[in-house]
Amino acid sequence: ELTGELRIFLDTSNPAPRATMEAMIERFQQQHPDLEIETTVIDREAYKTQIRNFLTADTPDVANWYAANRMKPYVDAGLFEDVSDLWAEAEISDNLGSTKGALTIDGKQWGVPYTYYQWGVYYRKDIFDELGLSEPTTWKEELANCQKIIDSGRTCYTIGTKFLWTAGGWFDYLNMRTNGFDFHQQLANGEISWEDDRVKQTFANWKQLIDMGAFIDNHQTYSWQEALPFMVKGDAAAYLMGNFAVAPLREAGLSDDQLDFYQFVAINPDVELAEDAPTDTFHIPANALNKEAARAFLRFVVSADEQTEINNGSNLGQLPVNAQSSVDADKFLQQGFNMLSSNSPGGIAQFWDRDAPAEMAKVSMEGFQEFMVKPDNADKILAKLERARTRIYDQ
């Protein structure tokens, strides 16, 4: 039986996820009544800087984070516990195979996933209907649709790039559709010049949208939440976003009749479709004091039942990582699940700021933001990114 103290740090500061997590921890508590669990929820943005500090001092026993490159610095610094032992257990190895890669560095696993979600285009079905549009599948259709939307006095896409990463989403898709998953990963790994013609092609595609006025104005001053009302009010018809956007859109009053989803269209027919599906994870800091309880907690989180529970529509509203869990009947989750499992032959990316090293991610997303505001600066921006690349990967 587990005793002692278990300190959990979470970044799920938005009301719904926060409640979900707290409920889950409560269930774990009931299983282990003698364990003293202390939960600290930190603002999502602040968490990203503070994880550095608390991994080295005042360390919790469990902390959530993100997969792939985002966890690499901590793994390299020896601040995350190697949990390969958990992954060796049948329960996990059998059911969590699809996400293992995202959690593996140097052949070892450094945490467990607890949720993931699809990205794609959420759109106002009622507006599409009104304009007689249907879900596009090709770049040409996409552009045509967009033109019609614009002609109707709306913009096609809402977006808020104040915190930069939303622009990263657009870049992910445009680049993966233009140049393919592998190219995209090589770019993230610094193996390809930003001044490569293929990259330029991606930007050229992007520019088509920008030039026709597809994005809302002033997006650089909005956070992603602040960009929601444009869609809610019908000023914008679509939003390239993660599935977590559904909840606030519904809250804001959009019914499922008004809201729908389609996979980002193909651009280059020669490349296979690949998707963004960021995986959120739990880790045990290397300096944790109660690793036994922490491991138990991680096992608990990935168990099929908990996965079903926390990812269902009334909670996180995302996809469970355990193959044994059931996906909520929610139409977006179903569509997403299908898309990721059957229509993503190219591969699954984590997200630009998780795949690229932090510094590169920062510089490049700034570049994306700038590009979206001043598309004519493309060459200058790419030159700058190229300079950053040579410096960052050099070290």
Add this chain to the structure above:
Amino acid sequence: MTGVTLNQTIKRYGQTQVIHGIDLQIEDGEFCVFVGPSGCGKSTLLRMIAGLEETSEGVIHIGARDVTHMDPAKRGVAMVFQTYALYPHMSVAENMGFGLRMNGVPKGEIEKKVQEASNILKLDQYLKRKPKALSGGQRQRVAIGRAIVRGPEVFLFDEPLSNLDAELRVEMRVEIARLHQEIGATMIYVTHDQVEAMTMADKIVVLRDGRIEQVGAPMDLYRDPDNRFVAGFIGSPAMNFLECDFADGHVTHPALSRPLPVAASVPAGLSKVTLGVRPEHIKIDRSGDTCTVDLTEALGGVSYTYLLTPNGDKLIVEEREDQRSATGERIGISVQPERVMVFDPETGLRFR
């Protein structure tokens, strides 16, 4: 003609009236000194003439011009302040030339005038210095220079020497007096220093509580004051006052060995009067024994003897160096009848 005339001038601060209808005529080229106890309105009156305080009622003329509501800069007056009020960031020359500069006088002319003034005041070698680098006396001279440069018709001084130490004060006093002789402008001078008033003034105006008590030449006020206030105020050490019985043209007081005849015409029926006699007019009579010597102070050339009269009144007697009394000694005093003054004990008015 640039005298200054005040006609029924009144000054009020809100409800309180501090100057109560002053009439005063200061002649062209006269050196007029305002004296009086602190708070009597000397500065206020001066500042009304300067235009720094509004005149609530009445009329002020400078020369033939009615200046009552004129801008200070237009009145043709210059003022020297107690704290000098030099501009600390300007050099001596700049300080002196500032007023002209503000009035658009050409540079060359300013320089010439500054040069002239600094010649008069022997400030030539300090023209480049800042006021901070000057001694008190030099600063005061610059302040005066600033006034001279503007060539005003009337100079106003508000206790210009009270921030200087005793020695410098004497020096500057003489200098201002000389300046007055040299340039001959009308000057109005506020002070509460006895000596300054006596030595510098052509005319002294004694103020009390916003009213004029007496106007006159210094020695006239000293010899022939109108009332007890002026008599006590002018002269140092101050006049001695003794409350005496009066009868038959004679006053009696325990300190006096016998009744003293007085020439003043005291109204009939008055049995008490105040007798005033200056310290230098009392002679010590070593054969008498009406008073006790309380203390003596020898200052070299002169010494002051503090006496206690039988009824506890105090008297100060000035003695020349050769005579000297010892503490505790019992002595008498004698007074020449023509040297004493007689005042109404109620109103303080002098009976002549």
Add this chain to the structure above:
Amino acid sequence: MTGVTLNQTIKRYGQTQVIHGIDLQIEDGEFCVFVGPSGCGKSTLLRMIAGLEETSEGVIHIGARDVTHMDPAKRGVAMVFQTYALYPHMSVAENMGFGLRMNGVPKGEIEKKVQEASNILKLDQYLKRKPKALSGGQRQRVAIGRAIVRGPEVFLFDEPLSNLDAELRVEMRVEIARLHQEIGATMIYVTHDQVEAMTMADKIVVLRDGRIEQVGAPMDLYRDPDNRFVAGFIGSPAMNFLECDFADGHVTHPALSRPLPVAASVPAGLSKVTLGVRPEHIKIDRSGDTCTVDLTEALGGVSYTYLLTPNGDKLIVEEREDQRSATGERIGISVQPERVMVFDPETGLRFR
């Protein structure tokens, strides 16, 4: 015996020496006044005696004890500062008793002593007040009270009255003199006020540039100064000095109608001397015409006449009220030979 003795005391601040080997003997119970121009080292010397400044060289005794390097508190001295230095947050009684309290004297005893002192100084009714609620004179009295309470052997005063106005200054001066008579302790008093020095001191120490010029009783210094500096420093208005030719026991000067015989023994071969004569010892000779009246100042009882001698020297003459000269008048002067002093024009030393 609690006199104060200084033996070859020297004070240096870094490189500069400001007190140059002072020898001084102050008797028990004596009232000793230090005077001298500003910056001459009066305060420094006093503070060395108090122990507030280290003595660089030499020895200081208070009574029989060598206190040269002793803690101020151990010297048995009390000091009264120019700015009073009252603790503003303590009442009068607390101010006076604070030193005793900090040194562990029992409460009852403190109270008794404070009571005694406040009786002497008539401060009884103010004991509960804070210094802020007192007038300048009362504050100074509290400062003195604080000194008295500690029952010191030596009182030190550093210009205690210079922050008071003229009237109060006279009053407090008398009071301190009386206090000295009452408690009879040794007192050392720094001032630059002529009158205070002359009237209060048993012994005046005249300092210049960190050296003693002369020590003596007030009237001795006045009548019989050792040198030109002391002669000029003591007495107001200051002594007149004339550079004269000397021959055959007579001095000649254009202002004098004929050579003046002097009794002083002037060294042989000296043809120039400085003649010193006080303003009150010059008589105006209306029949003469050697001098021009530059300016007269009438103060009432006395008036000062500023004369210009033919060679441009200046002279001040004191006249009694009856005589008076007019500006520009030409007059002669006469001096009684026994009233003049003769000084070495180089060293300033007096020839007796």
Add this chain to the structure above:
Amino acid sequence: MFPKPIEKQPRAAQITYQAMLPLALLLWLGPLLAVALFSVKPEADFTNANYWGMPSSFEGAFNYGQVFFNSDMPRYLLNSFFITVPTVIGAVALSCMTGFALGIYKFKSNLWIFFMFVAGNFVPFQILMVPVRDLTLELGLYNTKTGLVLFHIAFQTGFCTLFMRNFIRALPFELIEAARVEGISEWRIFWYVVLPLMKPAIAALSVLIFTFIWNDYFWAVVLTQGAESQPVTAGITSFNAQFRAAYQLMSAGSIVAALPPVAMFFLMQKHFIAGLTLGAVK
């Protein structure tokens, strides 16, 4: 007085001036008033784009209720108090002593030590960020109020010393000499003579430091995380993350966060201004 007193000017000028005062104030405080207005509006006003009009209903109680009962705000406020008050006490206490030492005693390094405090007070504090964070981590005080308090005390000591030393310098030195002649030990001179006289300075400095520390954001971000130790300035950002785009709540939260120093200023105005002009440097 400059400019010329308005009461000495024509009646028309007086009336214009009197009228302009409130107008100017309104303009000057406009942004703040807008926030206050926001904080009593119902949410509906924002969705209906009624940003600047009158509130359609008065929801002040509800909004502020949300802030106090449905967020971490009260905790952040408490944290701020527990950070600010000890800092004020600590910094003032330390600087009373350093100010006394530097203001009263003459010793060779006096001026240099004083200048060190002054210079330290002026460094861009960002340069301290990394080392101080490491030091705090090493001391095990990261993410504690104590860690923040200790640093604040140390850093503010620079400014406070400048302030106190100059204040003590202005005290009449004779007071200390008088006490020394009376045989009072140095410590007691400090305690019985100087400290009571420093009351005004202590008051002024306390108010000033209170606002400085209360309003600190940078160090709160660098040295703390999470609601258990962060002060309200840092808290308000996560509060805003929680209620993003709920302008009425963000406004109410901001007002609540701004209130304590404002109240402090109003209560202790005299001291506050004295502090600013005496010490005069932030």
Add this chain to the structure above:
Amino acid sequence: MTVSAELDSESWFHRNQQRIAPWLFLAPGLLFFLFYVIIPVFQSFNLSLYEWDGLGAAEYVGFRNYEDLYWEFSDRDAFYISLKNNLIWLLLYLAAIPAGLFIALFLNQTVKGIRLYKSLFFFPFVISQVVVGLVFTWFYDPTFGLLNEFLGLFGMGPLNVLGDERFVTYGIIFAGLWPQTAYCMILYLTGLNAVDPEQIEAGRLDGAKGFRMLWHIILPQLRPATFIAFVVTIIGALRSFDLISIMTQGGPFGSSRVLAYYMFEVALSEYGFRMGYGAAIAVILFLIMLCFIAYFLWSMYREERRH
């Protein structure tokens, strides 16, 4: 010094009280200050020669961080922008001084209720910069901000101040000027109180009026206030962090960064953790500030000499 032959029985401590006492009084404050302020400054200098991610071991790289800064500068990258913005801050922030003076002159009257007005005008200085930042973010908001409503009245705008790299820095500085002006205002108000009335009167007699009076007579007397206002404004400009962090996070695309924010971003933010690099930026910032510190200490030294 000759040592007195007579040695008291007092303790060594008692005899040397005056020499020891200052050090005892200084010790706590001095130690605190040394450990938290002085030593860290030198540590930062040292750290700037290392490359360190805050997690593993630091690697000595000599001046490479500075080299990188140089390249960033010559490439007109983030460091160049930060430096440039810092200079803009320095220059424009000084506008708080005349603005403060103007308001102080406006309020320097004795009409009824003026005290309350003065305190209300002082408000912006007391509230946290975080709140100021929020307030101005809304003020500038491109959709509903008061600024655009206002511009709309004159048929201008709309302007997205915080979203436009041409305006963003000026927008933030303007927000910063708000509290800073209030600060300068209070300094000038107290300064005006201390203006020697006799000098004003002398000026009036000399015929100086209005602006000429202000320029020739009042301003020179306000020098101390101006000096202090200058110092605090410079410091404020160089330390500016809160507003940028709250209002733009350095954006859009990094165009509103200043050194203080950039170093935080590099060293401690989400995508950062190049401690050595951050330290190098801090050192540059420190060196800029050093000019002002030196000037300030020098003028203080002169002041001390005079006493």
